[in-house]
Amino acid sequence: MKRRNFLALAGVLTAGLMSTSALAADPIKFGVVSHLTGPLAGGEAVTHIPNIELWVQQVNDRGGLSVGGEKRPIEIVTYDDKTNPAEHIKAVQRLATQDKVDFMLSPYGTGFNLAAAPIYAKYNYPLIAVSSITDEIEELTERFPNMFFTLGSTSGFVDGVVTTLTKLREQGVIGNKVAMVNVADAFGIELADTARPKFVEAGFEIVYDKSYPLGTPDLSPVVKGAKAASPDAFVAWSYPPDTFALAEQAIIEDLDVGAYYSAVATAFPAFSKKFGGKIEGVLGAGGVNPDTPAMQEYRNAHEEVTGKVPDYWASATYYAQLQILEQAIEGVGEIDQAAVIDYIKANEFDTVIGPVKFDKHNNSDRYWSVGQWRDGQFRAVADTGMGDSADPVAKEGWN
Numbered sequence: 466m467k468r469r470n471f472l473a474l475a476g477v478l479t480a481g482l483m484s485t486s487a488l489a490a491d492p493i494k495f496g497v498v499s500h501l502t503g504p505l506a507g508g509e510a511v512t513h514i515p516n517i518e519l520w521v522q523q524v525n526d527r528g529g530l531s532v533g534g535e536k537r538p539i540e541i542v543t544y545d546d547k548t549n550p551a552e553h554i555k556a557v558q559r560l561a562t563q564d565k566v567d568f569m570l571s572p573y574g575t576g577f578n579l580a581a582a583p584i585y586a587k588y589n590y591p592l593i594a595v596s597s598i599t600d601e602i603e604e605l606t607e608r609f610p611n612m613f614f615t616l617g618s619t620s621g622f623v624d625g626v627v628t629t630l631t632k633l634r635e636q637g638v639i640g641n642k643v644a645m646v647n648v649a650d651a652f653g654i655e656l657a658d659t660a661r662p663k664f665v666e667a668g669f670e671i672v673y674d675k676s677y678p679l680g681t682p683d684l685s686p687v688v689k690g691a692k693a694a695s696p697d698a699f700v701a702w703s704y705p706p707d708t709f710a711l712a713e714q715a716i717i718e719d720l721d722v723g724a725y726y727s728a729v730a731t732a733f734p735a736f737s738k739k740f741g742g743k744i745e746g747v748l749g750a751g752g753v754n755p756d757t758p759a760m761q762e763y764r765n766a767h768e769e770v771t772g773k774v775p776d777y778w779a780s781a782t783y784y785a786q787l788q789i790l791e792q793a794i795e796g797v798g799e800i801d802q803a804a805v806i807d808y809i810k811a812n813e814f815d816t817v818i819g820p821v822k823f824d825k826h827n828n829s830d831r832y833w834s835v836g837q838w839r840d841g842q843f844r845a846v847a848d849t850g851m852g853d854s855a856d857p858v859a860k861e862g863w864n
Contacts, residue, residue: 492540493530493800496560497570498581503548504680508705509573511733512596512779515771517541517570520787522770531795542566550580557581561588567800568790571595574704576651582609589802591793591809593786596779598622599655606826611806613823615782617832617849622750623660625834625847627667629748629857630698630724638859639723644673644696646687646711648704656702656728672696679704688714698724705730708749709739716743716863723859724748732778732836732843744838746860751778752836752845753818754853763817777836777843785816819851 497517500509521539528536542564544556553572560566561584569590572578578597585592586609593613599605600619606612616622633639643664647653657676664671673694675687684707691699699722701711708730715725730736731749753760755777763784767775775781792815793808794800813822819831835847837857846857 490529490535490537492538493532493568493794494540494542494564494566495568495570496557496564496566497541497543498546498553498556498560498572498577499543500548500573500577501543501545503546504706505548505574505704507735508596508730511705511730511735511773511776512783513570513573515767515773515775516780516784516787519767519770520784520791523766524791530791531798533799546577550577553577554580554584557584561590568794568802568805570790571597571786574650574652575599575655579605579651582612585609586611589806591790591802591806593789593809595783595786598652600659602827603825610826611802612826613809614827615786615821615832616779617834618827619655619659620663621832621849622834623656623663625849626660626700626726626748627663627669629726629835629847630669630700631667632857633698633724633859636859640697641668641670642672642694642696643669643698643700644691644694644722645671645700645702646673646675646677646691647702648679648707649676650679650704652704652729653702660700660702669698677707680706681710684710685714685717687711688718688720692718692720696722698722699726701727703728703730705733709736712736712740712744712747716740719863721862724857725860726835729779730776731838732776734774734776737838737841737843743863745840746858747838748846748857748860749778749836749838749843750834751776752833752843752847752854753777753781754833754845754851755842757819757853759817759819778833781817782832785814785818785821788816789814789821 500506525538529538546553571594573596575597578594591611595615598616598619602614647657673691708727726748728750732751793805796808797804831850833845833848836843837846845854848854
């Protein structure tokens with residue numbers, strides 16, 4: 466567990482981000498425990514780190530956050546947990562008790578959000594658990610009233626996939642046979658457990674059902690097993706390393722399915738860069754409407770400031786978390802974690818993904834759930850409450 470100044474880590478000089486007036490004020494310290502190394506480092510590097518860099522530069526270029534009539538710059542303190550839950554918990558505890566940060570930014574991954582939740586609650590930090598999907602939102606937020614969710618529930622997430630496959634079946638491009646695999650952590654296990662009865666209820670037959678440990682180096686047996694079952698559709702509740710590895714093996718094995726879905730990292734620009742036109746028609750977690758003015762402005766700013774292209778799903782939602790915290794802190798007008806939590810509960814926020822309002826701690830009414838690679842963009846094809854998704858099309862080979 467190593468402490469680092471995040472801005473230095475990102476290659477940005479803190480002084481260069483702050484105006485002269487801002488430097489005279491005490492900074493507002495935000496803590497974050499990141500997966501800078503380990504299996505989830507790639508996902509963190511795409512979805513979280515550049516958005517923090519973008520937000521810090523934008524806010525500090527404006528002089529900082531307005532608190533009590535004073536502009537105060539943002540300072541980020543970060544630790545690397547090596548994608549290790551025990552290290553993560555120790556680092557969160559240290560941020561709260563030794564660094565005494567004013568606020569914390571949420572971790573990457575469902576399991577890490579759930580593992581850290583008791584400490585955030587103990588020290589009364591608002592936790593907007595962006596990279597987290599669960600059907601236990603009601604139970605968790607009753608236990609941790611400082612916790613908020615933005616990507617919907619596990620059931621809502623699975624419903625998007627079931628709806629998409631049902632549409633493709635109605636088009637006559639797939640049949641009823643589904644091969645399903647999942648990464649064996651909190652994220653993948655809960656999604657697979659939720660999906661099994663929902664697929665059956667929708668008239669699908671699960672002909673292959675396999676889990677694999679996070680960080681599995683060789684997923685060829687998984688894809689070979691799926692192919693041997695002759696499915697019409699392939700569904701993987703996967704994290705970034707396995708999302709890439711599964712696609713690579715699907716291409717090698719020429720997995721012939723009319724619908725191919727993988728979860729986290731399917732929306733990453735690197736996924737498209739690695740596989741090019743081979744992934745045309747691939748389905749995955751999230752998606753966005755890339756045509757809204759707010760999304761276009763955000764994507765342009767992200768690339769200009771960070772030199773990186775944001776993903777087509779959780780990048781924008783993570784940035785929305787930062788916008789929510791900014792608006793809540795300025796709305797309260799002082800560094801008061803409890804008041805900020807109450808403000809988040811009671812107000813609607815203007816964000817890059819549209820208006821966000823938490824009903825019982827959950828932004829359950831407006832989110833994208835399934836995207837599809839179409840002509841170089843990962844466009845939403847299933848959503849709840851957004852109303853701007855395209856119709857899915859068949860996956861036609863890997864060539």
